[in-house]
Amino acid sequence: MKRTVPLIITATVGVVLIVSNFIPAFRAWGEEATTFFSIIAAIAFVLGGGSLLKVHLRKISDRNAGWGYSIVVLGTFFATLAVGLLKIGVTPNPAFPDMPWAGDVQARGTAFWWAYEYTFKPLTSTMFAMLAFYIASAAFRAFRAKNLEAMLLLGTAFIILLGRTFAGYWLTSWIPIDGPFSGLRIEELSVYIMQVFNTAGNRAIIIGIALGIASTSLKILMGLDRSYLGGGN
Amino acid sequence: MRRRLPATTTAVLALLVSGAALSPDAVAAPPPPDSVTAIDRPGDGGGVAEVSWTPAPGDALIVGWQVWRTETDSETGSRDAAERASALAAAESQAYDEAYARLVQVEGIAPEDAAVQARAEARDAVRAIARDPDALETTELGPHGRHWVLVDTVDPEVTSIEVGKLDAADRYSFMVYALEDGPNGGVERSTPSAISAEVAPVAAPVDLRRLPLLVILAVLCGAVLFFILQARSGRTLKIRKIAGLAAVDEAVGRATEMGRPILFVPGIQDMDDLQTVAGITVLGRVAKTAAEYDARIEVPTSRSLVMSAAREAVHASYLSAGRSDSYNPDLIYYVTDEQFGYTAYASGLIVREKPAACFYMGCFFAESLILAETGNSVGAIQIAGTAMPSQLPFFVAACDYTLIGEEFFAASAYLSGQPDQLGSLKGQDIGKILVGITLIIGCLAATVAALTGSSGLEEAVMWFKNSVLSA
Amino acid sequence: MSFLQRIENADRRWVFLLMGLAVAVPIIYIGLTGKTLPEKATPLAESAFEVLDDLPSGSRILLAWDFDPASEGELGPMATSFIRQCSQKGHRMYFIALWPVGAQMIRSTTTKVIGGYYPDLEYGRDWVDLGFKAGNEAVIKTIATDFRQMFPADARGTSVSAIPMMEGIASLADFDAIVNVSAGYPGSKEWVLYAATPLKKPLVVGCTGVQAPLMYPYVPNQVRGLLGAIKGAAEYESVVNGWVREDSIRKTLVAGGMAESEAASTATTLARDPDDAGAWSETAAAASLTPESKAAVIALAAAPTPGIFLEAQRRMGPQLVAHLLMIGLIVMGNLVFFASRRRGGGR
Known part of the structure; x- marks a missing residue:
């Protein structure tokens, strides 16, 4: 049963996607199937978040090697979540001045923007730039x-x-x-x-x-x- | 074949035509074409109509045709809404400017307070206009009492065109103008032709234009199925040795000897990428060997669904190895969807834990070299597999073994050794031979057509390109 | 221990240090002197320019920014140059992103270019930021037939039906060209497969160096112009910079009363040799212009190109030294290899 149901779902969706290519009436079904994947992936994110919390909380409680990093992970995770959900530092949309939450969370000057601009952006740029060093060492060696x-x-x-x-x-x-x-x-x-x-x-x-x-x-x-x-x- | 006028000519024509239409001197306009007909293009996926017309007899000065279609109800609605929104925005802006000027200059209110008050006044003014249905002007109706959309401007020899981009759920009528050289060097437009009958560009039950694709699919799948059946009937099929997969036991054994963990990275894409599926397949085999050797395998994933699938695969491997008690789901965990966040974590893990064996199996981007070089720096034996051509050079340079493209997809068949799976590989080879033959014939035909100028051959090549390859 | 043996056993951090210096020293030098290396555009960069240049002013251009801060160093300069060409040409720009952080990339590039150098362009009429939409290639497949289903509102939350320039945009087919700046998936390949090929739309692609080899098979039929990494960006940037200078001079000359054809040829000459502008203002051809127009032309010809439009060319300096270092390292690695093989200890 545990294997049969997924196999039936796979086969059905696969056939629908193929058939929707040739039979216009089924085209909408094909699009629906693609949308379903996005929905399931979004729900699965809860699983991922749970796993992240479990792994890092355990690391902290067991004082495993590198447990300090886990505090950083969880701290930044919750800080970013709060900044985005609570729209910290967001100025109201000029069209709706009386509604403080009407503003854009990513607008210049918000806490979210600040986190993006001054932490996320330099960190990812650094990781990408490290490629130059690795390419040089790989070229020298290989x-x-x-x-x-x-x-x-x-x-x-x-x-x-x-x-x-x-x-x-x-x-x-x-x-x-x-x-x-x-x-x-x-x-x-x-x-x-x-x-x-x-x-x-x-x-x-x-x-x-x-x-x-x-x-x-x-x-x-x-x-x-x-x-x-x-x-x- | 239909020819379109160049974009610049079209623009000039539109300009001249609009000028001519406005000009009161536009006398002796050319006659419009006769019998404009429109039919739904048969056997297609919908959204295309074929429009044709007959030039008026004896008119030799035609320089082109302009084809128009009726606006659909939804287009009319959105155009009206856009015009209305634009007019309201302009009215609001004007009301704000007037109120602001009055409040600051006449009433002497501070600018900050005036701005707030003026905004409120402007909103009230707009509400009043919005309530009055006659306050805003809308675009006037065109010929035949309808709104029209320009479809195309075409050469004079053309008397029929296919009009695409239509909504299969709507109905359309068409009209055509004749364009003629005017007496003052400009272009003059005829009076509008009669309106065509309404046509609904509906989809056929089967999209016949994609038939070539169906044939290709049938041939390729047929070849795979044929060899699967052959394999089932007992025919022995040989598969060449894939060094990267043969080295799995060696890598896991080394990790066991050294007492260090095994790191498995299933790429950074989700389960909807077939490379991730192939990666999970290899993970099953690696985990089984690890379970037999009692080695520790760690799988950080960058997608939640991949984590779930990897847990299932590893659990099943431990079960089949009879070591279900050793299975620890916490060693297969989610890190982050963010590419470089994941890379930073995996690199840090490699440096801290110094795994004896690293597997990179799945879809990779720029992180491939960062991971593989870090793994190399701790002296791990490394096996990679991906179908990302851009990342293959990096893996080849930094890993001990690399499964290149199709080898990676063949892993499942190779590892299982089942006749069914090996048969599918053989079928795949037939597909490759067919593609090769088609390539050679196509190249030869195109070359001969170019050298000899044979129109028949050229048409055959064009037909192949436009029907089979675009299907 | 011989020199070569020492090299063979050297810690890889020495290689890292050399690479760090190879990149840092030119950056500092160029930063201090402002000098850049000259660029010669290849046909790929030229055709990228021509796709947008051949379209009449006011054409609808879809600009898909599918990159992130990590690749901004490589792709940011070409994104700014694309916006500069479209703005100068008077095209209507529609920005979208299939990457979550692409929305920020749209915001930063438009703020820099449109906000800084084309403030007269009006939001909603000349350009619109439609923001990020999740769904990867499914988004492209959907907007190929129904644009508003995926983008019912812009990034600021305004309904597209209230945005004047969205009128007449029902699907991707209504755009005159697509420009995609891409750092991976979803990106240029998806735009080729699901937009440029089925709709036969002119597509210009700017991508990272590792992606470029994958895009070459699509040139020139599906991809009309291809800018690969910072080199492609530098070539395109130099073409756009030259053209913008020429176009600005031409517009000033025409506004000053000069005939269009004469203004075009004069602008070409002055943009190529800005030092001749002083001498030109004394000639008979310039006599019909007012002193203000002449002064404006001379100022335009001699005006330095703003720094943000020289970013790609500036980055070619570090790239040159880094590439030379790579060649040096490979040669050195081979010397070590052959020497150790002669000693009988080949790896």
């Missing part, structure tokens, strides 16, 4: 000219790295831009590599992935693959 293919890859990488900067333009700026060899200018070469070789490789991978997705979807719809429900058979 990019080895072990064989011919690796050498070709290295040469291509150098062209792209240079082609994305002024150095690429400067190095081959002596090649006339209107001449027959203009395609050899590094900035042109890098665009050519991206558009032709990279596109060809990507398309092959994407076609393989698309077929993989189609086949996996079919297996799931037919109930042949139940591993995602926690059971092979």
Whole structure:
């Protein structure tokens, strides 16, 4: 029963989504099915919130390693929730001056805006910027000219790295831009590599992935693959 | 094929036409086209009508046609509402300015108080206008006593067009103007043609225009089903070794030996992404091995639904390994939906706990390299699998094994070893061969058409592109 | 221990330090001197510009800001340049976001560009912020046929039926072009699959460096212009900056009474060589203009481009040094590799 009901739901919704592509009368059903997922995901957030609280409260009560971080997590979680729900620091909408809650919670100057602007934004920017360091260390460690293919890859990488900067333009700026060899200018070469070789490789991978997705979807719809429900058979 | 006039020409025409319409000297206007007919385009998904007309006999100076359709009730309603709202906003603004000026300059009230009072007066003024139905002007009716919407302006050779973007639940009529060179170098518009009969652009029971897609779907699914049946009938199917999956036992074994945990990251997307589903499949296998070896496996997730699914999968694995007592649901927990918040948590976990094995299986974005490099820095054995082409290079550079695209989706079949599942892989290969053949034939046909200028071949390529590929 | 062995065993934090310096030093240098590297636009950036430039003034442009603060460093400059081109051209701009924080991105970019440099543009008539809508690609699929179902009100809560520029917007088909700045999912790929391809709408995409390779297969049929990462942004920014200067000069000349064609050619010349503006004002061609018009033209030609419209070009400096460092690290890594292989200890 625990497996059968989800399988029936999967098969039914899958068939409805496929059929709605070809039979216009079913189109609205397809849209409904997509909406249902959003609703369920939203409800499931309660589960996630519960799990977050449970894990971190236990960490704090057990004084596990790093329990101080858990206090920060829970503190900021509740602070953000309060700031958003209670609309702290929100100025009323000019059209409804008598209604203090009519203002925009994300407007400039609100506590929510402040939290976003001065904590969330710099923190996420920092995480993203850290990629530069990791790329450098990965390149230093992993990019080895072990064989011919690796050498070709290295040469291509150098062209792209240079082609994305002024150095690429400067190095081959002596090649006339209107001449027959203009395609050899590094900035042109890098665009050519991206558009032709990279596109060809990507398309092959994407076609393989698309077929993989189609086949996996079919297996799931037919109930042949139940591993995602926690059971092979 | 229908040709449209360039956008700039259309704009100029509209300008000249409006000028001509206003001009009292516009004499001897060209005759309008005859018999404008409109029918619902058959066999489609709805929302498209075919409009055709006959040029008036003996008129050789036509430079184009303008096709108009009637406005629907809902369009009229929203236009009226928009016009009304706009007029009310203007009236409110004017009333406010007048009241504010009077209060400040005549009555000498402080500007802050005047603003509040003026706003109240302006609102009262607007309420009074809003109550009076005749106070606001609305757009006048067009020809045939209807409101009209311009659909398209087309070349003179064109005498029929397909009008899209219609609402399948509404009814429409059409009229056409002839455009002709005027005596002063401008363009003149004819009187409006007769109005066409009403047409409802309804959807056909089956959208025949998507038939090619149905055929492709049937062939691909047919191939998969055929090989599943073949496998069931006892035919042996071979699958090549996938190093990343073969290394699962090694990785879990290493973690057990070292007494360190295993980290499993199922990507950062929800269960509606098939990559997450594939990731959960691999998690089931990893958890089973971990249960057999008695190793600790930790699964932080970035979506609540993924947490629930992962718990089910791991629980089932522990049950099948006969170790249900060792299953701890608290090791599979939700962190945050926020991409970099999750990444920060997972990186911190790797640095603190120093897992001996890290699995990254699912949908990843920019966090892929941050996670994989952090894992590499603590010396973990790392296995990744994703169908995100942009992240594959990062995983290949920083992980020991990477399941690339379709290998990742093949994991379920590979790990289960069931004939049904292996058959589906074989069917997938047939799909790949078909796509390859189509690609080669298409490229050859397009090349030959371009080199020889063969119109037949060119039309065939265009037909394939416009019907099969756009289906 | 030889030098190469020492490098081989070096802590990765040395690499981090070098990368930190490679980025920080150019940032400080450019910040102090204000100098930027020249940019030469590739055809992809040029076509991105042309898609918006070829449309007549007043066209309806949907601008979908699907990025977050994390990628703002890479995508923010192209977003500001897109708004600058649309504002200068007089297009009507409709902003939406499929990412929750995209709403803030809309707010910050519009405040910076429209609030700072085009204050005469009226909200509701020239631009509208429709805010964020949850639902990922389902939103695109829905607005492809029914825009108001997903966006019944703007980000400020005003009903769209009370917004003048929303009149006649029933679906995505009513827009003349779509501009998408995207940092991932949902983003440019979804706009290609569910909007540009089925509706055959011109789509211009600005995306992060890792996404760009995935978008190339869609150029030029489904994606008409593609700006990849900060390099694409810098190229586009330089094209837009040049054009804005030229267009401002042309408008001033026309307002001063010069014929349209002559004003266009003069504006092109003056925008290219601002130093010639002084000499030009003495020529016979400038004689018909009033002294005020002449002074305005000279001021426009020589006016420095505001800093926010040079962000992408400024960031190309750190990118240059960082890329050179990457090449250096890869070469060094290979030297170490070959040296250790010669010693018989290859990894």
